[in-house]
Amino acid sequence: MMRRPLDPLMKLQFNLTARLFAAVLSTAMAVALAMGVFSHLNLSRNFIGYLNEQAVNRLELARTSVTAGYREHGRSWDFLIERPELWGRLLRPLVPEAEMGAVKFGPADLTGATRRFTLFNEDRERIAGYAGPSERAVERPIIVDGLTVGWLTLTPIESVSPGAEKHFYDAQLRSGWIVGAAAVLLAGGVAFWATRRLLRPVRRVAEATHRLAAGDFQVRVPETEGDDDIARLSRDFNQLALTLHRNEAMRREFMADVSHELRTPLGVLNGELEALEDGLRRLDAQALRSLRGEVGILHKLVDDLHELSLADVGALAYRKAAVDLRELVGIAAGAFKERLHGSGLTLRLDLPTDPVMVFGDERRLRQLMGNLIENSCRYTDAGGALQISVQRQGRQAVIDVQDTAPGVDAEHLPRLFERFYRVEPSRSRRSGGSGLGLSICQRIAEAHEGRIDALASPMGGLWLRLVLPIHD
Numbered sequence: 001m002m003r004r005p006l007d008p009l010m011k012l013q014f015n016l017t018a019r020l021f022a023a024v025l026s027t028a029m030a031v032a033l034a035m036g037v038f039s040h041l042n043l044s045r046n047f048i049g050y051l052n053e054q055a056v057n058r059l060e061l062a063r064t065s066v067t068a069g070y071r072e073h074g075r076s077w078d079f080l081i082e083r084p085e086l087w088g089r090l091l092r093p094l095v096p097e098a099e100m101g102a103v104k105f106g107p108a109d110l111t112g113a114t115r116r117f118t119l120f121n122e123d124r125e126r127i128a129g130y131a132g133p134s135e136r137a138v139e140r141p142i143i144v145d146g147l148t149v150g151w152l153t154l155t156p157i158e159s160v161s162p163g164a165e166k167h168f169y170d171a172q173l174r175s176g177w178i179v180g181a182a183a184v185l186l187a188g189g190v191a192f193w194a195t196r197r198l199l200r201p202v203r204r205v206a207e208a209t210h211r212l213a214a215g216d217f218q219v220r221v222p223e224t225e226g227d228d229d230i231a232r233l234s235r236d237f238n239q240l241a242l243t244l245h246r247n248e249a250m251r252r253e254f255m256a257d258v259s260h261e262l263r264t265p266l267g268v269l270n271g272e273l274e275a276l277e278d279g280l281r282r283l284d285a286q287a288l289r290s291l292r293g294e295v296g297i298l299h300k301l302v303d304d305l306h307e308l309s310l311a312d313v314g315a316l317a318y319r320k321a322a323v324d325l326r327e328l329v330g331i332a333a334g335a336f337k338e339r340l341h342g343s344g345l346t347l348r349l350d351l352p353t354d355p356v357m358v359f360g361d362e363r364r365l366r367q368l369m370g371n372l373i374e375n376s377c378r379y380t381d382a383g384g385a386l387q388i389s390v391q392r393q394g395r396q397a398v399i400d401v402q403d404t405a406p407g408v409d410a411e412h413l414p415r416l417f418e419r420f421y422r423v424e425p426s427r428s429r430r431s432g433g434s435g436l437g438l439s440i441c442q443r444i445a446e447a448h449e450g451r452i453d454a455l456a457s458p459m460g461g462l463w464l465r466l467v468l469p470i471h472d
C-alpha cells in the first residue's frame with residue numbers, strides 16, 4: 001500500500017542519477033581533454049623554445065672556438081674548405097686547439113644544436129655546416145681584429161620530430177584512458193551519492209504526501225535549516241498540512257454551527273406546532289404571527305448561508321457601476337428611520353458637500369450599510385445615538401458607523417467578522433441574530449477592493465470603519 005507512490009520516486013532517482021552521472025562524467029572528460037590539449041601546446045611551444053634557447057647558448061660558445069680556429073689557421077677559412085672534417089671538431093666546446101685530435105671531448109651536445117650551425121664567409125658564401133639554413137636563422141658575426149670575417153648562423157627547430165611526437169601522443173593516450181576510467185568511476189560514485197542524499201528529504205515528503213492524501217492531517221516532515229529548494233519544500237509541505245488541518249477543523253466547526261443554528265428555530269417551531277396540535281394553544285392570529293416569525297428567522301439564516309457560500313466560491317455576482325456613497329448612505333439611513341425611532345436611538349448623519357464616488361454594486365453596498373445600521377438598532381441601549389459619517393481621504397472613501405453603549409471588549413473586536421460569532425449569544429438570539437451579518441459585510445468590502453474594521457468608539461459603543469477606493 002505504501003509502495004505505490006515510491007515507484008515514481010525510484011524512477012526519479014534513476015533519472016536523476018543518470019543525468020547527474022552524465023554531467024559529472026562530461027565535466028571530468030572535458031577537464032582531461034583540456035589538460036591534454038594544453039600540455040601538447042605547452043610542449044610544442046615552450047619545450048621547443050627551450051631547445052632553441054639552449055642552441056643559442058651553444059652558438060655563442062661555438063663562435064669563440066670558430067674565431068680561434070680562424071686566427072690559428074692563417075686568418076683564412078681555407079683550412080675548413082680543404083679539411084671539412086675539422087668543422088665537427090671545431091664545434092666541440094671548451095676544447096683548446098692544442099688538444100684537438102686527442103681523446104678529450106667537451107660536454108656532449110644533447111640538443112643536437114651544432115648540426116644546425118652554418119658558417120659563412122664575409123661574402124655570405126657557405127663555408128661549412130648545415131646546408132639548408134632558413135630565413136629565420138639566428139646569426140652572429142665572427143670578428144677578428146675589428147673586422148667581420150664571417151657569419152655563424154643557427155637554424156631554429158620549428159617542430160618536434162615525428163618520432164618524439166608519436167611517443168608523446170602514445171603516453172598521452174595511455175594517461176587519457178586512465179583518467180577517463182577514473183572519471184567514469186568518480187562520476188558514478190558522485191552521482192549515486194548525491195542523488196541519494198538529495199532525494200532523501202524528497203522521499204520523506206512523498207511518503208508524507210501519501211499519508212496526507214489519505215486524510216492524515218497530523219503528518220509533518222522534519223524541517224531542515226537553510227534556504228535551499230529542499231528546505232523550502234519541507235517547510236511548504238508542513239504549511240500545506242497545517243492549512244489543510246485548519247480548514248478541516250473549520251469545516252467541521254462550520255457544519256456543527258450550521259446544524260445548531262438551524263436546530264434552534266426548528267425546535268421552537270416544532271414546539272409551537274405541537275402545542276397547537278395538543279390544543280394547549282389556540283390557533284389565532286397571534287400564534288400565526290409567532291410561527292411566521294420563526295420561519296422568517298430560518299429563512300434569513302438560510303439566505304445568509306447561501307450568500308456566504310456563493311461568496312466563498314467566488315460566484316456572488318456583482319454588477320458594478322459608479323456609485324455616490326454620500327447619496328447611498330443617505331438613502332440607507334433614511335430607510336431605517338422607523339426602526340431607529342423604535343429602538344429609541346437618535347441618528348446623526350455627517351455627509352460631505354461633494355459626491356464621493358466609488359466603483360461598486362449599489363445593491364450590495366446598501367445591504368452592507370443596512371447590516372451595520374441594523375446591528376446598531378439591535379445592540380445599542382435605548383436612549384443612545386448612532387452616528388454615520390462619509391468622507392474622502394485622498395484616494396480613499398471612508399465610512400464610519402459609531403454608536404453608544406454597550407460596546408464590545410477589545411478581545412472580541414477582531415473576531416466579530418467570523419461566521420456565527422456573537423459576543424453575547426443569548427442577547428443576539430433574542431434579537432434574531434445568527435452572527436453572519438458582519439461576515440457578509442466583510443465579503444462585500446473585499447469584493448470592492450476595500451476593507452472593514454471594528455474598533456471601540458469614543459461614543460461608548462462599537463465603531464465600524466469601511467474603507468473603499470475612490471473612483472473618479
Ligand SMILES: Nc1ncnc2c1ncn2[C@@H]1O[C@H](COP(=O)(O)OP(=O)(O)OP(=O)(O)O)[C@@H](O)[C@H]1O
Pocket residue numbers: 304371375376379380403406407408416421422423424428432433434435436437438439461462
Ligand atoms: N453595534 C454593535 N454594538 C454592539 N455589539 C455589536 C454591534 N454590532 C455587532 N455586535 C456584536 O457582534 C456580533 C456579530 O454581529 P453580526 O452582525 O455578524 O451578527 P448578528 O447581528 O448577531 O446576526 P445577523 O447579523 O447574522 O443577523 C453580534 O452578535 C453582536 O454581539
Ligand SMILES: [Mg+2]
Pocket residue numbers: 371374375433436437438
Ligand atoms: Mg447583524
